[in-house]
Amino acid sequence: MTAAIISATEKIGGLTIDIASGFGRSWLFLFRTIVGIFKLPFRFGLFLQQMYQIGVNSTLVIALIGVFTGAVLAVQGEYTLSKFGATAFTGSAVALSLIRELGPVLTALMVIGRAGSAITAEIGIMRITEQIDALRSMAVDPIRYLMVPRFLAGIIAMPLLTSIFIVIGIAGGYLVATTLLGLNPGTFMSEMISAVDTVDVYSGLIKALVFGFVFGWVSCYKGYTCGFGAVGVNKATTQSVVTASVAVLVLDYFLTTLLTKYIFQ
């Protein structure tokens, strides 16, 4: 009985230490990455490569999701607003939903699924095939060489992709509202312009920036700390996508509250 209690206590203690040290390591990793951004020389070529991988290569899928999201919002918005005789506000509903909420969140989830998993798998494979050890043996800091360009590209690409998502989403909503639902194009545009404030745009872009930060941190960290073999890469990639997606959705609530209730009142 005593042995069982000691064993259980040891297990709980071990698990607690694992969680606490993992948490500490992830923050240390973030700190080293941020410090690495300011160390010279800055590897601009690698940064551009990552902007291409994360940004340009995600554009098509972001545009596709954006146009259909805008179209669905227009149909749903028109349906809901028609119950109150307020279909004229469909443009405002589509634009505000996209700018403040769906644009940043859906873009982040798409980029995490597409580019985040790829980053984790790539760095994880570099870890298990000793490429990261090879970098260190050649006196090259893997944080600065591998993580900084990806982390920075994530932070910059996310607001840009979100902007594309929003613009194309609004275009999709406009197209469906004016052609399929028979709404007046002038009313759609004028109501949208009068409803959307600069703070709404700021709010959406700040969220995108934070989500880009989370995306880069989680996907790089999970790859860097990847376990052994194919199973290790599999686990790291799954954890990366799940952790970053959950973090985005949780942070979205806190950011919305903070930005709406306290900062842009």
Place this chain on the structure above:
Amino acid sequence: MISVRDLHKRFGRQIVLDGIDLDIEEGKTTTVVGPSGVGKSVLLKIIMGILKPEKGEVRINGRSMTAAKSESEKNEIRSSLGVLFQAAALFDSLTVYDNIAFPLRERGSHSEAEIRKKALEMIEALSLEPYVLKYPEEISMGIRKRVGMARALMTNPSILLFDEPNTGLDPLVGQEVYDLIKETRARWGFTGIVISHELPEVFQVSDKVVMLLNGKIEMQGTPEEFISSDNPAVIQFLNGKIDGPIKIQ
């Protein structure tokens, strides 16, 4: 010259190295042998400054790698090291030429013309001309090892570390790698540390052999002393017998 003193390393409750003392003589090749999981690669990574021991010291050319406070201090010590990794560890996204040029490019103190001259010299010395524009996935493991060797030699290291250079190779390509080690050592004259479990084949590149077992040095001596040894563990390992003091983990 590398000296290892009272080196201890454990992972969780598993003791991997338990008080290792070792001297690697300058200009000679020392081979560390032992069964899988005995801590050979761990020893190599501690020498490279990638893993930190719980206790003990590693000195490379008079400077302590284990006492180095910062990564930049370790990098200064590492500048005298070159490493050929188990599967060569070439960068997938770079061509053979760029992989070879990589260490000098990253040092940032050489012009592109100097890097090109040195890389072409290596490519010629290791007969890699047909592969310069290929990516690692397009070449065989034997050629990858050659590329890894060229990359390791780019910075003129005084010490070259080989982590299981023959793992995953057929006997012919394996012999080619041993010939490569002999040729490059004759030409560049480095101090070598070879990690291997291939006995007696690895003896052809060894001046001294060190056998690790249960975290300690079981025996060290010349290849001839190993072959004539009456140590039961050495005899078992040399003959590849299941029965004996070495328990398969």
